[in-house]
Amino acid sequence: MVDIAGWDAGLDQQRIATLQRLAGATFPGAGDYQRARQWAGLRPATPQGTPLIGRSGFDNLWLNVGHGSLGFTLACGSADLLASVIGGSPPAVSLDGLSLPA
Incomplete structure (x- = not known):
């Protein structure tokens, strides 16, 4: 709880x-x-309330952070999205607005 x-x-x-x-x-x-x-x-969260998922701007450092109070709820889906991106596959949903600018 x-x-x-x-x-x-x-x-x-x-x-x-x-x-x-x-x-x-x-x-x-x-x-x-x-x-x-x-x-x-x-329970860190972004100002927008959405997590950051994807590249960080540094080689070999990926982000899956800022879920705030939805960490338990979004954990599996966020991990699946990140695994897809790291593996070179397109994510199941767009990461627009969920990742840092390139």
Whole structure:
């Protein structure tokens, strides 16, 4: 479960308790939620809200970044697009607007 909080990587114990309660209700018996390790990380996104997929402008450095809160949702599709481009095949959808200018 995730909580979107901008640039703040601090932990809010009330939010942690809410997330633990929700996770326990959604996935009962999946683990000991009270003993779960708590941590916070940033979820980088582009200003437009769309990821960057493709060449970076540097040799052998490819991008698949900036998915923000849709990282889990877009991971497999983004990886497939990037694999196609790296392998020299056309991607299943256009990367216009999803890649850096050449």
